[in-house]
Amino acid sequence: MGNSVGNNVSSTDNKSDPRGKLSAARRIAGQLIMIRMPGTVLDEDTAQFLRDNHIRAVCLFRQNMVNAEQLSKLTADLRAVMGPNALIGIDQEGGAVVRATWLPAPPAAMSLGATNDVALARAVGAAVARGIKSLGFNWNFAPVLDLNNNPANPVIGERSFGSDPQRATELALAWMAGSLEEGVACCVKHFPGHGDTHVDSHRDLPTVAKSRAALDALELAPFKAAMSAPAMMSAHIVYPALDPEHPATLSHKILTGLLRKEWNYRGVIITDGMDMHAIAGRYGVGNAAVQALAAGADMVMALGNRSTQEETLVSLTMALATAAGGSELGSAALAARLARLDGLAASYPCAAGAYPFLAEAADEHLMADAWRRGLTLVGNPQPLAAGTRIRLLACADAAGDGVAEAGLPAEAIAAVLARRYDVELVTFEGDDSFDWASLPDDDRVVILASTTRLRYGEKARKNWRPDLHLALWNPFQTLDIAAPALITYGFAAAALEAVADWLAGSLEACGKMPVTMKSETQ
Numbered sequence: 400m401g402n403s404v405g406n407n408v409s410s411t412d413n414k415s416d417p418r419g420k421l422s423a424a425r426r427i428a429g430q431l432i433m434i435r436m437p438g439t440v441l442d443e444d445t446a447q448f449l450r451d452n453h454i455r456a457v458c459l460f461r462q463n464m465v466n467a468e469q470l471s472k473l474t475a476d477l478r479a480v481m482g483p484n485a486l487i488g489i490d491q492e493g494g495a496v497v498r499a500t501w502l503p504a505p506p507a508a509m510s511l512g513a514t515n516d517v518a519l520a521r522a523v524g525a526a527v528a529r530g531i532k533s534l535g536f537n538w539n540f541a542p543v544l545d546l547n548n549n550p551a552n553p554v555i556g557e558r559s560f561g562s563d564p565q566r567a568t569e570l571a572l573a574w575m576a577g578s579l580e581e582g583v584a585c586c587v588k589h590f591p592g593h594g595d596t597h598v599d600s601h602r603d604l605p606t607v608a609k610s611r612a613a614l615d616a617l618e619l620a621p622f623k624a625a626m627s628a629p630a631m632m633s634a635h636i637v638y639p640a641l642d643p644e645h646p647a648t649l650s651h652k653i654l655t656g657l658l659r660k661e662w663n664y665r666g667v668i669i670t671d672g673m674d675m676h677a678i679a680g681r682y683g684v685g686n687a688a689v690q691a692l693a694a695g696a697d698m699v700m701a702l703g704n705r706s707t708q709e710e711t712l713v714s715l716t717m718a719l720a721t722a723a724g725g726s727e728l729g730s731a732a733l734a735a736r737l738a739r740l741d742g743l744a745a746s747y748p749c750a751a752g753a754y755p756f757l758a759e760a761a762d763e764h765l766m767a768d769a770w771r772r773g774l775t776l777v778g779n780p781q782p783l784a785a786g787t788r789i790r791l792l793a794c795a796d797a798a799g800d801g802v803a804e805a806g807l808p809a810e811a812i813a814a815v816l817a818r819r820y821d822v823e824l825v826t827f828e829g830d831d832s833f834d835w836a837s838l839p840d841d842d843r844v845v846i847l848a849s850t851t852r853l854r855y856g857e858k859a860r861k862n863w864r865p866d867l868h869l870a871l872w873n874p875f876q877t878l879d880i881a882a883p884a885l886i887t888y889g890f891a892a893a894a895l896e897a898v899a900d901w902l903a904g905s906l907e908a909c910g911k912m913p914v915t916m917k918s919e920t921q
Contacts, residue, residue, distance in 0.1 A: 420720050427733055428715035429453035430740070431692065432701045433488065433669065434708050439465050441476040448705070449480050452712055455740070456486040456698060458540075461498050461804045467534060470499065471751040474535025484744040488538040488586075491531050493523070494557050494889035495803035495852070495872060502530035502754075503762040504891035508543055509874065510773030511570055512561035512913030513888065520560075520570045523769055524577030524585075526762040530754060532583050537749030539578060540586045540632060542571045544621040545594040547914055550875040554802060555594055556852060557874060557888040561913030562594075564620040572625060579629070584747040587625050588632035589671060590658065591647055592618030596636060604646060604677040606637045614640060623662060629743055630667040631658070633696060635677035645694070648678060649687060654695035655727070667697045667739050673711070674703035685714030692718075693727045697736045767893040774897055775874070775910035778883035780867050782904035783844060788821045790843040792865065793850050795826035800852045807850040807871055807890035815895045816846075819903060831856040835863035847880060850890065855879035869898060878916060886910070 429452035436445050436457060448454070457477055464470050478485045489498050494507025505527050511520045524542070531539060546567055547559035560567035575585045591614065596605040607618065615623075622631070633648040641657060642650040648670045658664045670691050673679060678687045688699045688711045701711040722728035783789070793809035800806075813824040823843065827833035835858065838845065847865040849855075852873045860879050868884040870876050871894070877884045885901060885908060887894040900906035 421716060424720035425712065425716040426453045427719055427737070428712050430455050430737060431697070431715065431733075432456065432688070432699045432708070432711055433458055433486065435460060435702045436463065439463055439469055439473065441473060441480065446476075446480050448708075449477075455481045455484050455744075456488065457481070458488040458490075458700065458702060459498065459536075460490075461500070464499055466501065467754070470534050474749065474751055478535065478749060483748070484741050485749055486538050486740070486744055487536050487749050488540060489531055489536045490540045490802075491527055491536075492541040492543060492558060493527065494891075495799075495806075496558060498804070499531065499534060502527075502534075503759065503766045504770075504893055505766055506769045506773055506891075506894070507557040507888040508560040508571070508574075509547070509557035509913060510770060510888035510910070511574070512559070512567065513773040513775050513886075513910030514769065515566065515570075515911060515913070516772070517569055517573045519769055519772070521573040521577040522765055524574035525581050526577075526765055528578040528581035528583035529758055529762060532581060532749075533752055533754035535749050535751035536583065537744070537747045538584045538586065538630070540588060541578075542574045542585065542587060543589070544568070544571050544587045544625060545589055545592050546617055546621065547594045548617065549595045550878055550914075550916070551854070552594060552596055552875075553852070553854075554800065555596075557872070558802075559594055559914075562915055563913070564617055566913070568621040568624045571621060572627075575625070575628060582747055584629040584743055586630035586632050586667075586669060587622065587628045589634035589636075590622050590631050591634060591636075591638055591641065591653060592622070593634050593636060594618065604635065604637060604681060606639065608639055611640045614638065626662060626664055626666075628666055629746065630669055631664065633668060633670050633691075635671055635675055645690075646677065648673075648696070649682070649690040649694050651694045651727070659695055665739075667743050668695060669698040670696050670700050672700045672702040674701075674707060679703070679707070683710075685710040689714050689718040689728075692736075695727060697739050766891075767896070770887070770889070770891065770893040771897040771900070771906060773888055773910045774901060774906070774908035775886040775888075775912055776884070776908045777868075777870075777877045777886065777912075777916075780883035780885055783820065783902050785819050785903070786821060788823075788843045789816060790823045790825060790838065790845045791816060791848060792825050792827065792838075792845065793848040794830075794853075795828055797850060803852070806852070809848070809850060811890075812848045812850065812869070812871065812895060812898075815899050816902070819899065830859040833859075835859060847882070849873065849876045849880075871895075871898075874912070874914070875916070886912075 433456035493505035642652040797806035
């Protein structure tokens with residue numbers, strides 16, 4: 400599928416032929432969006448939609464994945480339809496945010512932050528790339544450059560490498576370097592920074608009301624240091640010091656004024672998902688897509704259903720067909736966008752190949768070691784002797800959080816502990832509705848396993864204390880529960896095995912918390 404704009408919307412023929420002008424605009428519009436698709440096979444209807452609209456970019460999720468054989472065929476079929484300039488993306492960050500769950504499970508960014516080992520971060524980034532490249536992906540929406548300096552942040556948490564801008568940046572860029580060496584493009588996110596928010600942009604529109612000087616010192620610093628990144632994802636957040644009217648995704652002042660002109664960024668700019676409520680619920684997906692391109696984005700992530708994708712295409716087609724020549728939607732600007740996207744695909748071509756057995760085995764070992772090295776203690780928790788009688792408390796619902804597609808079932812951690820201990824599992828639907836005082840006062844050691852991202856409410860915070868807290872997802876939950884804690888920053892199988900080894904006294908927890916742990920009231 401060619402990406403030429405030689406017969407683009409500004410050609411003389413198109414000016415005298417409205418139908419041809421719209422057709423050319425639709426062809427270009429399709430090349431500037433990334434979609435998601437249903438199912439685990441490329442059905443003919445979806446294939447025809449891709450062909451008809453010249454779509455060259457797809458992002459895949461767990462709903463599209465069964466195993467390596469199925470996924471490799473799906474990406475091969477997508478390449479056959481979308482052509483050599485195809486961009487096939489995935490969110491394989493690590494920790495809770497992974498899509499292909501059978502690959503060696505990478506630790507969360509904050510776990511790597513806890514190890515404070517740049518070489519390890521680079522090795523993990525390379526291993527992630529080897530795995531997803533073998534499945535036919537050429538674009539990974541990672542690493543996260545957000546600095547998590549807000550314990551109340553509901554969506555970033557352990558996805559961040561830490562709160563110190565210099566160290567977090569060094570670790571993130573090392574992770575990216577490893578990926579690039581293995582031939583997978585990275586997309587750093589979420590510019591200009593999603594760390595200091597208490598609202599999830601999947602659900603509403605956050606605001607970061609800091610001065611430009613404060614943003615330069617913290618949020619913006621990692622992104623300014625990442626000008627070599629092949630791609631950057633915009634955040635659906637308002638930064639009044641940068642643009643008091645528009646979220647970054649729709650802001651010409653931020654995407655073009657700051658990123659392109661002030662910082663001279665030359666990589667691809669892609670939006671975060673335009674189906675997120677911060678955008679779709681306020682601006683409408685079609686109108687917002689036009690605004691994002693007018694602001695300076697190169698590609699719009701149209702991750703909604705077919706109807707919202709159609710709405711996006713129609714709105715972009717009309718806008719491109721009527722755009723002034725010198726505008727951000729004019730022919731010169733469109734040619735520059737397509738050149739950047741073509742360059743990304745050319746530099747990082749996607750073609751599935753077998754994951755070498757020895758490399759996969761080595762990567763499994765690498766990831767397990769990284770999880771173990773990230774284990775972090777709060778207070779002075781102690782290992783437990785074999786046969787100890789334990790009462791394990793965990794949330795009954797292992798739901799994801801909209802970004803992570805699933806949490807950890809309570810039974811999973813119970814099964815790990817039951818190999819060594821006498822475990823009684825008690826589950827609760829919600830911590831504020833659970834009667835913490837109903838637990839018997841007996842000889843069992845009480846362990847709380849935090850298996851979801853949600854912070855704890857006042858009822859649990861004020862009225863209850865376990866003997867040990869296993870924080871298996873969100874490290875900031877240790878601020879809620881006044882108990883000695885072991886933090887894993889994630890719940891992959893290797894993380895649970897590390898917990899078991901620490902409890903048995905055969906593993907030391909050497910991680911250092913890479914964020915400032917203070918309650919929101921301090």
